[in-house]
Amino acid sequence: MQKVKWIFLGYLAFVVLVIGAIAFAFNKAPARDPGTFYAAYSGAIKSLDPAEMEDTLSSDTLSYVFEGLYNYKYNVHPFELFPELASAMPIMSADQLTMTIPIRHGIHYYDPDKTIWKDGVGPEIKAEDFVYSFKRVCNFNTEGSNYSFVFQGRMVGGDDFYEYTRKTAPEKVDYDRPVAGFAVDPHDPYQLILKFTAPYPQMIFNLVNAPCAPVSRQLVEYWKDQFRKHPVGTGPYALTEHLREQRITYVANPIYRGRPDVDGGTVVAEADRLPKIKRIQLDYFDEALPVWLLFRQGLFDVNGIPKDAFRQAIGDQGGLTPEMVSSGVVLDKYSTPDTSYIGFNMADPVVGKNRPLRQAMSLAFDRVKYIDKFLNGRGIPAIGIIPPGFPTFDPKRINPFTQFDLDKARALMVEAVKINGGPIPPVKILFRENNTENRQTCAFYTDQMAQIGVPIEAVYRDFAQYLKMVDDRQFQILDGGWNADYPDEQDFLQLFYGPNAAPGGLNAIGYVNKEFDALYEKCIAMPDTPQRRDLYLQMEKLVEEDCPWLITYYPREFDLRYDWVGNRHRMDYGHGYAEYYTLDSALRARRLAERH
Amino acid sequence: MLAYLLRKFLLTLSIIFGVILLTFVLFNVVAKDPVRAMGGKQMKETDRIRITHEMGLDKPRFALNFAEYHETGSKWSLLDTQFFNILAFQFPKSQRHQESVWSLFGRKAPISFLVQAPAFVIGLGLQIAIAIIVAAKRKSVLDYSTTFAAVLMMSIPGLSIYLAFQWFFGAYLKIFPVAGWSPGFLLAIHFAAMPILVSVIANLGSSIRFYRTVALEEVNADYVRTARAKGVSQTNVLLVHVLRNLLIPVVTNTIVALPFLLTGALVLEKMFQIPGFGGLLTEAIGANDSPVIMAEVYLTAIAYAIMLFVTDICYTLVDPRVVLR
Numbered sequence: 066m067q068k069v070k071w072i073f074l075g076y077l078a079f080v081v082l083v084i085g086a087i088a089f090a091f092n093k094a095p096a097r098d099p100g101t102f103y104a105a106y107s108g109a110i111k112s113l114d115p116a117e118m119e120d121t122l123s124s125d126t127l128s129y130v131f132e133g134l135y136n137y138k139y140n141v142h143p144f145e146l147f148p149e150l151a152s153a154m155p156i157m158s159a160d161q162l163t164m165t166i167p168i169r170h171g172i173h174y175y176d177p178d179k180t181i182w183k184d185g186v187g188p189e190i191k192a193e194d195f196v197y198s199f200k201r202v203c204n205f206n207t208e209g210s211n212y213s214f215v216f217q218g219r220m221v222g223g224d225d226f227y228e229y230t231r232k233t234a235p236e237k238v239d240y241d242r243p244v245a246g247f248a249v250d251p252h253d254p255y256q257l258i259l260k261f262t263a264p265y266p267q268m269i270f271n272l273v274n275a276p277c278a279p280v281s282r283q284l285v286e287y288w289k290d291q292f293r294k295h296p297v298g299t300g301p302y303a304l305t306e307h308l309r310e311q312r313i314t315y316v317a318n319p320i321y322r323g324r325p326d327v328d329g330g331t332v333v334a335e336a337d338r339l340p341k342i343k344r345i346q347l348d349y350f351d352e353a354l355p356v357w358l359l360f361r362q363g364l365f366d367v368n369g370i371p372k373d374a375f376r377q378a379i380g381d382q383g384g385l386t387p388e389m390v391s392s393g394v395v396l397d398k399y400s401t402p403d404t405s406y407i408g409f410n411m412a413d414p415v416v417g418k419n420r421p422l423r424q425a426m427s428l429a430f431d432r433v434k435y436i437d438k439f440l441n442g443r444g445i446p447a448i449g450i451i452p453p454g455f456p457t458f459d460p461k462r463i464n465p466f467t468q469f470d471l472d473k474a475r476a477l478m479v480e481a482v483k484i485n486g487g488p489i490p491p492v493k494i495l496f497r498e499n500n501t502e503n504r505q506t507c508a509f510y511t512d513q514m515a516q517i518g519v520p521i522e523a524v525y526r527d528f529a530q531y532l533k534m535v536d537d538r539q540f541q542i543l544d545g546g547w548n549a550d551y552p553d554e555q556d557f558l559q560l561f562y563g564p565n566a567a568p569g570g571l572n573a574i575g576y577v578n579k580e581f582d583a584l585y586e587k588c589i590a591m592p593d594t595p596q597r598r599d600l601y602l603q604m605e606k607l608v609e610e611d612c613p614w615l616i617t618y619y620p621r622e623f624d625l626r627y628d629w630v631g632n633r634h635r636m637d638y639g640h641g642y643a644e645y646y647t648l649d650s651a652l653r654a655r656r657l658a659e660r661h
Numbered sequence: 662m663l664a665y666l667l668r669k670f671l672l673t674l675s676i677i678f679g680v681i682l683l684t685f686v687l688f689n690v691v692a693k694d695p696v697r698a699m700g701g702k703q704m705k706e707t708d709r710i711r712i713t714h715e716m717g718l719d720k721p722r723f724a725l726n727f728a729e730y731h732e733t734g735s736k737w738s739l740l741d742t743q744f745f746n747i748l749a750f751q752f753p754k755s756q757r758h759q760e761s762v763w764s765l766f767g768r769k770a771p772i773s774f775l776v777q778a779p780a781f782v783i784g785l786g787l788q789i790a791i792a793i794i795v796a797a798k799r800k801s802v803l804d805y806s807t808t809f810a811a812v813l814m815m816s817i818p819g820l821s822i823y824l825a826f827q828w829f830f831g832a833y834l835k836i837f838p839v840a841g842w843s844p845g846f847l848l849a850i851h852f853a854a855m856p857i858l859v860s861v862i863a864n865l866g867s868s869i870r871f872y873r874t875v876a877l878e879e880v881n882a883d884y885v886r887t888a889r890a891k892g893v894s895q896t897n898v899l900l901v902h903v904l905r906n907l908l909i910p911v912v913t914n915t916i917v918a919l920p921f922l923l924t925g926a927l928v929l930e931k932m933f934q935i936p937g938f939g940g941l942l943t944e945a946i947g948a949n950d951s952p953v954i955m956a957e958v959y960l961t962a963i964a965y966a967i968m969l970f971v972t973d974i975c976y977t978l979v980d981p982r983v984v985l986r
Binding site: 067069070073074076077079080083084086087088090091095109111112117119205206208210212213217227231293308309310311312348349350351352354355358359361362527528529532533536 | 694695697698700701704705707708710711715757758759760768779782783786787789790824827828831832835837839840841842843844846847848850851853854857897900901904905908931932933934936940944947949
C-alpha cells in the first residue's frame with residue numbers, strides 16, 4: 066500500500082529535477098554575431114535545386130547562391146538587364162530563332178561542404194554547364210513545373226528530350242544525348258547557342274531566374290536525389306546551414322569575383338568588393354506577431370508590418386510613429402508590379418455578355434475606400450491593367466471606367482437591365498477560402514454594388530475546388546490578382562490573349578477579342594521599341610473598354626529596417642541583391658546595449 | 662486474461678483496418694482531384710502527369726495491379742495498389758515539403774516531444790498534488806482560491822495566455838526569448854522553457870478541477886473515515902489510500918494522452934515557432950497535401966487504439982479488483 070505513496074513522491078522529486086534541468090539549461094542562449102544580418106522568413110522550401118524551384122521563397126533562398134546569365138542592375142529604374150554570367154547581351158539571329166550567348170571566363174563553383182573538390186573550389190563555368198542544366202529542367206523526373214513554363218514548346222528538340230526522359234528510367238537518362246535547342250558552339254566552349262521553334266524575345270527574362278542557373282554535373286551525379294539539399298553555385302554567398310523550418314545561414318563566398326558584372330580573376334577595389342555583409346541568418350517564423358516583437362527588440366534587422374501592429378508603426382499621417390523613429394527604424398515604401406482585380410467570366414450569360422453591366426460595376430466600386438478600409442492605405446487606386454513600374458504606365462492617365470462615378474454607373478445600368486431582359490439576378494463571386502478577410506471583402510463588394518442594384522452572393526471553396534471551378538469556368542466573377550514575372554507588359558497582356566483561354570490556361574476568364582489577338586500576335590516577337598509600346602497601349606485600351614476585369618488596386622508595400630542597415634532597395638525581379646546591403650555593426654551594438 | 666488480450670488485440674486490428682479503409686474511401690470521395698490542387702493555377706498536362714505519378718495516383722485504387730505485373734512479372738507487384746501501399750505504410754511523399762512522410766515525421770516528432778513531455782510530466786505532478794491537497798482542505802480559503810484560479814485559467818483561451826506570456830516575459834521583462842528555436846539540446850531548452858511553462862499553466866485549471874472532483878469523492882468515502890479513526894496520519898490517508906483510488910482516472914487520462922506528446926500542440930507551436938508536429942496536419946489540410954494528412958490520420962488512429970488497449974491492461978495493475986476476461 067505504501068508503494069503508491071513512494072512512487073508518487075519519487076515522481077514529484079523527478080518533476081523537481083526536470084524543472085531544475087530546464088532552469089539550468091535555460092541560461093544557454095545562442096550567440097549573436099556582430100557581423101551577421103538577421104531576418105525572418107516563412108513558408109516551406111520545397112527544394113534548393115534550381116531546376117525544381119517554383120515558388121517565391123525557394124527562389125529568394127537560391128538567389129543568394131546562384132547566378133544567372135543575366136540580372137537586373139541594382140536600384141536602377143526602369144529595370145535594366147546586364148550580363149552576369151554571360152559576358153555580353155545575347156546576339157539574336159535575323160529570324161529571331163537563334164540566340165548566341167558568350168559566357169564569362171574564370172568563374173568557378175564554390176562548395177562550402179568541400180564534398181569532392183579541394184578547398185571546395187569547383188571547375189570553371191562553361192557553356193556545357195548551361196546545356197546540362199537546361200536539360201535537367203526538361204527531364205520529366207525533375208520536380209516542379211519549370212519545364213512547362215520556361216521551355217515547353219519553345220526549344221528545338223526540347224519536347225523530344227522530355228518525352229525521352231518520360232520513357233526512360235531516371236537513373237538511365239543520358240544527358241549527353243544531343244538537343245538541338247541547347248548547344249555549345251563547336252569552336253568555342255564559352256559560347257552557348259539556343260535555338261527556338263518560334264521567336265520568343267521574353268526568353269532573356271527566363272535566363273535571369275534560378276531554373277536557368279548553371280549547376281555542376283559532378284555534384285549532381287555525386288549527390289543524386291540529395292542534390293536538392295546541397296545547393297552549390299557561383300553567387301556572392303554560400304549556403305552553409307539549412308535546418309528545415311528553423312534556420313538558413315549564408316556566408317560570403319570566399320572565391321566570389323567581387324562584382325557580378327566582371328570576369329573571374331578581375332581585380333576589384335576593396336571598397337567596391339561585394340558582398341558587404343559577410344554572414345546572413347534567416348530564422349523561420351510562420352506567425353507575424355512573434356517576428357514583430359523580435360523586430361521591436363532589435364533582434365531582426367528588417368521586417369514588414371503585420372496588419373494587427375500597423376498602428377504601432379504608422380501614425381495618422383502615414384509616416385512612422387515617434388516611438389519607431391526614436392528606435393532608429395526607417396520606413397521604405399514601394400509599389401509592386403501587381404494588379405488586383407475582380408474577373409468576370411466572359412462566357413457567363415449574365416456578366417459575360419453584358420458590357421454595360423461590367424462597366425457599371427467598375428464605376429460603382431470605390432477604390433479609395435477599399436484601400437483605406439482593407440489595406441491601411443497600402444495601395445494605389447488602379448487605372449489600367451498594367452501597374453506602375455512599366456514604361457507604358459502613366460499615373461496621370463484617366464481610365465473612364467475606373468473612376469468612382471455612381472451617376473454614370475446608374476445610367477449604364479439602365480442599358481444593362483435592357484440587355485439582360487430584366488433586373489440583374491444575384492451575381493456570385495468565387496473566393497478561394499472561407500475566412501474572415503474574404504467574408505469582410507464580400508460584405509464590402511455587396512454594399513458597393515447595392516448602390517446600383519446588383520445583388521452579390523459569395524461562393525467559398527477550398528483551393529482544389531476553386532481551381533477546378535476556374536478551369537471549368539463554373540463561376541461568374543472571381544477575386545484575383547496578377548504579379549509580374551518580368552518587366553514586360555506582355556506578362557499582363559497574355560492574360561487576355563484568346564488562345565490562352567484553354568482550361569488551366571492563363572486567360573482564366575475566357576476573354577476573346579479578335580482585334581486584341583491580332584495586335585498581340587503582331588507584337589509578341591517584337592523587341593522593346595516605341596512601336597511595340599504603342600501596340601501595348603492599344604491593347605490595354607481595348608481591354609479597358611470591354612472591362613473583363615474590375616481592376617481594383619495596385620498594392621504598396623511598407624518595409625521597415627533599422628538605420629544600421631544601408632543600401633537596401635526593393636527589387637521586384639532578379640536575384641541576389643543582399644550582396645549590396647551594408648551593416649553598421651557598431652551602431653547596432655550601441656543601440657541594443659542602450660535598450661538592455 | 663490471455664483470451665481477453667487476444668480478443669482485444671484482434672478487435673484493435675479490425676478497428677485500425679476499419680479506420681484506414683474509411684479514411685481512404687473518404688479521401689477518394691471528398692478529395693476528388695488532389696493533383697489539381699498541387700498543380701497550382703496554371704497546371705499543364707505535363708505537370709499533371711508528373712504529379713499524378715509522384716502521388717502514386719496512377720496506380721489502381723484497390724484492384725490488383727495487373728498492368729505492373731505484366732510489365733515486371735513480379736507477383737508482389739500485383740499488390741502495388743494505392744490501398745495496399747497505405748496498409749504497408751508506404752505513403753507517397755509530401756508534395757508541400759518534397760520529402761518522404763517518414764522523414765518529415767522523424768524530423769518533427771522529437772521536437773514536439775521535447776516540449777510536450779516535460780510539460781506533461783510537470784503538469785501531471787502538479788495537477789494531482791494540488792487536487793489532493795485542496796480536496797483534503799475542502800471549503801477552506803485554499804480550496805476556494807485554488808478553485809477560483811482554476812476556473813479563471815479554464816476561462817481564458819490558451820492563445821491569450823501564450824500572447825500574454827510572450828509580451829510580458831519575453832518582450833517586456835526579456836527573461837525568456839519571445840519565440841524561436843535552435844538545434845542542439847541545450848539551446849532547444851532555452852527556447853522551449855517558456856512554451857513548457859505556458860503549456861503547464863494553460864492545462865492546469867481544467868485538470869485540477871477534474872482531479873479535485875474525483876479526489877473529493879474518495880476523501881468523503883467510508884474507508885477514509887475508517888483510516889482516520891484508526892489514527893492514520895492525514896499525509897498517509899491522502900497518499901496511501903486516496904491516491905491509490907485516484908489512479909484509475911489518472912491512468913485513463915495519462916495513457917491516452919501519450920501519443921499526443923509526439924503530435925504536439927498546434928497553437929502553442931505556431932505561436933512560439935517550434936518546428937514540431939503540431940501544425941503539420943493543419944498546414945497539410947490547407948495545402949491539400951494528402952499524403953501527410955492520410956499518414957497522420959492513420960498513425961494517430963493506430964496509436965490511439967494501441968493506447969486504449971494498454972489502458973485496459975494497466976487497469977489490472979492499478980486495481981486488483983479489475984479482472985480481464
